[in-house]
Amino acid sequence: MSPTPQAVYLNGEWCTSDSACVSVFDRGYLFGDGVYEVIPAFAGRLFGLDEHMARLSRSLEALGIVPPLKHDDWLAIFERLLASTDAPDAAIYLQVTRGAPAKRDHAWPDASVRPGVMATVSPIGAIDGGARVITLPDERWGRCDIKSINLLPNTMARQQAVEQGCDEAVLVRDGLVMEGAATNLFAVVGGRLLTAPNGPRILPGITRGLLLDLVRRKRLMELDESFISIGALREADEVFLTSSTKDIWPVVEIDGEPVGAGEHAGRAGPITRLLDRHFQALKTRRSDP
Template sequence: MTEVYLNGTFMESERARISPLDRGFLFADGVYEVIPAFNGVLFRIDEHLARLERSLGELQIHNPHSRETWQMLCQKLLLRNGGGNASVYLQVTRGTAATRDHAFPMPPIPPTIFMTTAALNAETAVTQPDSASGAAAISADDPRWARCDIKSVSLLPNAMLRQQAVASGAVEAILTRDGFLTEGSSTNVFVVKDGLIATPPLSNRILGGITRDLVIELCRKNRMPFEERAVSEAELLDADEIWISSSTKDVMPIVSLNQKPVGHGRPGEVWKALARRYVEFKRNICCE
């Protein structure tokens, strides 16, 4: 039976209760993180916790724990649910106020802290690059708010976009705004043309992905041609390769966009080279 953590207590998931007056429920007034663990090792946890700190700061929500305490709680919850390969989800909302009011409660109230885990398949496309088949995506206009850099629990547009993709037989919706690529509904996006890798720069329009940062790090370390710059919608549609990245998907090749092949319609050689380096890096951190 799954155990969760809620406001200082580990408990069976069926026992967890959160007030309907919680501002996370009423206003989506909160932030979250998803931290993958492989072989029981929390992957890039410092980077995830740094992003959590930033998101909380942007919403003026008190960070209830130090990084050391967060890491201890993640590790303990992971172990209580069997360890191994899993994702740890943690959410912090502004808390439960006595009355519903848009304004932040003053004085501040204690935040609500919720954590849970889910099984994670460690065998993604990058682990078998030569036999990977790739996935399909659609493109869509980006209708989201102007602070996508905050990892907020306000995800209704993202959910609607992802459902649009699923209804089309795809795994992701890749978004554009004003003629330029932003990101996917739950991923960052890279394009490749003539061997050159490109991804949009950080801004308020995209989330600073932890896996995105690792891909950039590996590209630079291995001298793979790479640019962090504005990518036009035309470039996206004409790309030789498209990749999406996230903490649970690693780096996935997109071989079909809007039911049309990307490049040759199969994972490209640049992605395969990056995938091998990505797996080597991960194994060095989360060795069996």
């Protein structure tokens, strides 16, 4: 049975996923020449909207794509997409490409070619248990801070994880842990919370940023934004991943070995659970009318 068609915003028009048509010359389709965002909405209310829109602006600017819509236009699209779904929690997916010139050419088209804009919505499912991860060499390019739709190394890494019965791949460069294929990574080591620093090697995750702010504001624990070695990751007391659709996701196993020791080995640890409680409270506060 084919899935129920979803509402789609495409280049100024509303259509459904079974009828939406994209030009074969769209540079997103030909070159992966575009950027995207995933914005969660809990109980019908967008969460982290300003942070996501600021990152979208930075990604567009980095690729020299002129912002196609104003904030209020985006908001009207998001509201209509959210109204089209019954899911209590949902994720808006939006992407902006460099548009569809008359012919394929690596060089950018002139300014008369308007960016391609697409947005959809899909339900956010509940997470079932902790994450089992594998580690892999990071084979991505040098601008992982841009939320580009060009995700081939990320999809290949995630596929390897899935083929090994795991949930996520953790990407390692020169012996240092960067992030997951579609998540940021945190480790608890000796009471300190470590995560890779923002920069060209990782995506500045919105969940990562909101959690770091929360930890600082509430003085929950000592923070260290520096790279952790793969050896130290294997010895960490607790490890978790973050993303807009997964919140705080405990890692229970790395390359087949349980995370942590003693009674918490292979289970979500106490600090991960504490941070998750604070994060859930933040979501509720921000979702209050």
